[in-house]
Amino acid sequence: MARTWEEKSGGVTAPQGFLAAGVAAGVKYKGRRDIALIFSEVPARAAGVFTTNLVKGAPVLVTMERIARGRARAVVMNSGNANTCNGEQGIRDARAMAQETARVLNIPEEDVLVASTGVIGQPMPMDRILPGIAAAARELSSGGGAAAAEAIMTTDTEPKETALSLTLSGHTVTIGGMAKGSGMIHPSMATMLCFITTDAAVSAPCLQEMLRHAVDRSFNMISVDGDTSTNDMVLALANGRAGNPEITAENEDYHLLRDALTEVCTRLARAVARDGEGATKLLEVKVINAASERDARLAARAVVASNLVKTAIYGQDANWGRIICAAGYSGAHFDPDRVDIYLGDIMVARDGVALPFDEEAASSVLAGREVRVLVDLKSGEYEATAWGCDLTGEYVNINASYRT
Numbered sequence: 001m002a003r004t005w006e007e008k009s010g011g012v013t014a015p016q017g018f019l020a021a022g023v024a025a026g027v028k029y030k031g032r033r034d035i036a037l038i039f040s041e042v043p044a045r046a047a048g049v050f051t052t053n054l055v056k057g058a059p060v061l062v063t064m065e066r067i068a069r070g071r072a073r074a075v076v077m078n079s080g081n082a083n084t085c086n087g088e089q090g091i092r093d094a095r096a097m098a099q100e101t102a103r104v105l106n107i108p109e110e111d112v113l114v115a116s117t118g119v120i121g122q123p124m125p126m127d128r129i130l131p132g133i134a135a136a137a138r139e140l141s142s143g144g145g146a147a148a149a150e151a152i153m154t155t156d157t158e159p160k161e162t163a164l165s166l167t168l169s170g171h172t173v174t175i176g177g178m179a180k181g182s183g184m185i186h187p188s189m190a191t192m193l194c195f196i197t198t199d200a201a202v203s204a205p206c207l208q209e210m211l212r213h214a215v216d217r218s219f220n221m222i223s224v225d226g227d228t229s230t231n232d233m234v235l236a237l238a239n240g241r242a243g244n245p246e247i248t249a250e251n252e253d254y255h256l257l258r259d260a261l262t263e264v265c266t267r268l269a270r271a272v273a274r275d276g277e278g279a280t281k282l283l284e285v286k287v288i289n290a291a292s293e294r295d296a297r298l299a300a301r302a303v304v305a306s307n308l309v310k311t312a313i314y315g316q317d318a319n320w321g322r323i324i325c326a327a328g329y330s331g332a333h334f335d336p337d338r339v340d341i342y343l344g345d346i347m348v349a350r351d352g353v354a355l356p357f358d359e360e361a362a363s364s365v366l367a368g369r370e371v372r373v374l375v376d377l378k379s380g381e382y383e384a385t386a387w388g389c390d391l392t393g394e395y396v397n398i399n400a401s402y403r404t
Contacts, residue, residue: 004166005260011145011161014176015199016241017041021139022151025132027125028080028118035132036151038075038195039105039140044239046072046113047208049215051232058083058090059114060231062098066113070204072237073108075195076101076136077115078129079152079180084120084230093124100130104137115193117154117180117231149178152193156180160271166260168253171244173200175257177264181272192272194219194234196264200257201240202247210258211236218265221297221386222273223305234265273304273387278394281366283313285373287327288383295332296384299375302330304388313371314390318362320348327375334377342374 008014019039027034048067050060059077066072076097083090098112105112116124139147149159163176181192202210215234240246247254274282285303290296303309306326312319320341328336341349344365348357365371371390 005164005263006166008163008165008174008176010143010163010176011149011178012038012176012195012197013142013145014163015174015197015239017199017239018176018197019140019142020144020148021136021141022144022147022149023132023135023139025128025135027078027128027132033147033151034079035129035136036077036148037101037133037136037140038148038197038237040073040197040237040239042239042241043071043073043111044237045202045204045207046070047204047211047236049211049234051229053230053232055084055230057116057231058086058094059116060233062091062094063113063115063233063235066110067235069110071111072113073111074101074105075113075115075235075237076133077117077152077193078132079117079154081116081118081122081124082120082231083116083124086121086123090124093126096126097129097133100133101137104134113235115231115233115235117152117193120230145176145178152178152180154180155277157275160268160275162264162267164260164264166256168200168242168244168256171242173242173244173257174198175200175260175264177268179268179272181275192219192229192232194265194268196234196236196261198236198238198261199241200238200247201242201244202238202257206247206249206254207236207238210261213258214262214265217262218269221301221384222269223301223386223388236261270387273389276389276395277399278392278397279389280392281313281368281390282370283310283373283388283390284370284385285375285388286383286385287375287377289380290377290382290384291333291380293382293384295334295377295379296382297386298330299327299332299334299377300384300386302326303373303375304386307391310388310391313366314392316363316366318343318348318357318359318366323373323375324349324352332377334379338378340376340378344372
């Protein structure tokens with residue numbers, strides 16, 4: 001099936017009928033955008049995927065409850081405070097954020113989803129957050145996607161947004177997205193916050209299926225530090241403004257939209273991995289010829305999550321033994337005596353045994369901003385790709401003083 005996507009600008013406001021804003025409310029730092037708002041001018045279908053961490057932030061609990069209805073009009077979010085482990089007060093504060101958003105937008109409170117990111121176990125400064133929500137509502141615009149993407153950043157070094165368009169049954173459909181994430185990145189659903197908008201007409205059940213498919217192949221295939229956060233969520237809103245025939249079952253349009261949604265999520269997932277706290281390199285691990293998709297994904301994820309692999313990449317040490325070791329404990333089924341490993345284009349192991357290779361050339365491959373590892377299990381026909389980053393001393397520095 002041909003993939004004909006056109007690049008778009010605008011992030012979450014690229015699709016028709018979506019407005020966004022990002023403002024500074026002083027949640028944690030003065031003068032830094034920290035309240036974001038996304039608003040659909042018409043009712044939208046909604047879907048969500050959430051952290052599997054037993055400890056969940058109050059916004060996650062509130063939004064999980066509301067997403068079950070399959071519809072929403074707005075998402076309000078803040079950075080600087082996770083609103084996690086705040087007891088019943090945290091739930092009240094999350095609901096108060098939704099109530100204020102509903103009031104200023106004149107929509108039902110149930111149509112507002114809530115997200116927060118930042119420090120765990122700190123009371124929410126509602127005296128700043130609520131006025132910030134009102135300010136964000138006043139700033140809503142079709143050009144506000146970039147400001148919203150900036151407002152959800154924590155230790156991120158840059159905002160992360162993307163958009164593309166495609167044709168469904170003769171109608172131009174657009175998908176936009178923004179994400180935040182730099183640390184506490186190790187998926188067990190998705191890790192970080194991500195918000196997707198589209199003007200496609202698609203039923204809530206189909207949107208949920210598409211989102212799960214996309215997340216499993218993108219955000220669930222990244223790792224920065226092995227920590228699955230308490231506040232992770234990926235939300236998708238579809239308002240139907242493109243005018244395409246509503247997608248209610250698997251057909252050609254269903255698969256075209258699902259593939260495009262997966263592409264948007266993959267772009268954002270790669271951006272999160274590239275921007276890992278203290279990272280200097282993006283690590284891409286592709287596992288091919290696995291006996292099953294599950295085996296391929298398990299092996300790829302284990303390699304990108306391995307601290308020993310990550311430190312070797314940082315040090316430009318072609319220590320391929322760490323790669324096969326991680327694949328071996330991943331739970332994937334394969335014959336170690338048949339595995340080939342490549343660093344970039346350099347084959348460093350064949351049939352599980354070291355090959356003579358130019359150490360200097362291999363180190364040069366590992367010196368690049370993007371490092372690609374290929375693991376050929378020679379056990380079947382399935383493949384998977386995972387993304388991560390190197391592990392540096394700067395990661396320790398960032399997280400040693402995160403609260404301060």
